[in-house]
Amino acid sequence: MRTTLAANITTAASVLLLTAVPAASHAQASASSPPYPTKPIRIIVAYAAGQGTDVATRLLGEQLARELGQPIVVENKAGAGGILGTELAAQAPGDGYTLTMGTNATHVLNQFLYPKMPFDPVKDFEPIAMVGTFPMVLAAGAATPYRTVGDVLDAVKRTPGSADIAMPSTSARLVVEFLKERSGVPLFGIPYKGSGSAMTDVLGGQLSVTIDTPLALRPHLAAGKLRALGVTSGTASSLVPGVKPVAEQGHAGFEFVAWNALYAPKGTPVEVTKVLNAAVNKVLGKPEVRQRLLDLGFEPAGGSAAYLGVFAKKERERWGPVIKAAGIRADQ
Structure with a gap:
């Protein structure tokens, strides 16, 4: 459609x-x-x-x-x-x-x-x-070891800068800042002007994680090139079936739509x-x-x-x- x-x-x-x-x-x-x-x-x-x-x-x-x-x-x-x-x-x-x-x-x-x-x-x-x-979605390259939001946070705790995040929009940047505030983990986001270049770098392995819309991520998730780690809605979203909200991954009250x-x-x-x-x-x-x-x-x-x-x-x-x-x- x-x-x-x-x-x-x-x-x-x-x-x-x-x-x-x-x-x-x-x-x-x-x-x-x-x-x-x-x-x-x-x-x-x-x-x-x-x-x-x-x-x-x-x-x-x-x-x-x-x-x-x-x-x-x-x-x-x-x-x-x-x-x-x-x-x-x-x-x-x-x-x-x-x-x-x-x-x-x-x-x-x-x-x-x-x-x-x-x-x-x-x-x-x-x-x-x-x-x-619509929620934002945290997603990682298929070649990374990350399966959950907690995996990314743990990696950054151990080695700061090990899981930099592509931020193709202001909404993505707010999610990063909100997650930093809630978790206390020094996440580092790299701003991009739009999804295209951000997606290219994550798919190419230059960055590990991105935060984008369900629509932008959908074809790459379906092709197995990206792995969804969490959605930013307070509850599960039918737009990204089977993906847990960040709020249910140890960060109660986390919500951004x-x-x-x-x-x-x-x-x-x-x-x-x-x-x-x-x-x-x-x-x-x-x-x-x-x-x-x-x-x-x-x-x-x-x-x-x-x-x-x-x-x-x-x-x-x-x-x-x-x-x-x-x-x-x-x-x-």
């Missing part, structure tokens, strides 16, 4: 018009106002075309178009770790016709990583609904956000959509707008101190 969805994506700035199936009737913003929506809706993705967030957004947009009876335009505006596209969404009118697919980076982590932000992830946005979550969620610019009427929330939840409740998201490496989520707001607040309270204590900056 991933290949099918990405097949028509040709450039990072590509725009896909997802054809709407006319609906006999759809929800209205209020009894006195015109029906919402009455024209195409734009969803800004602050990442390159073909990446996980983009492909999941296109799947969601395709389904929302059918629910709402209007086309959905998915527009890629990548740059500055997701800041460029998210700023564009923040500046859009709050009328329900421009949305953005936010992530734990755009709406939580970046405000602690960058010295200046051109928007406020709380004050400038209205939460709509959580779309999907990345996520995607739909947001609208501040000032979007509550009647409109309710229509959108209901549509997202209806779409995510479809078995075929849930399966397609799982195939893309996402655990389907959903829930109320209030839930998303509270969840993101807790994420900021949890990861802000970790980032500050570790001195992590976006330019490192």
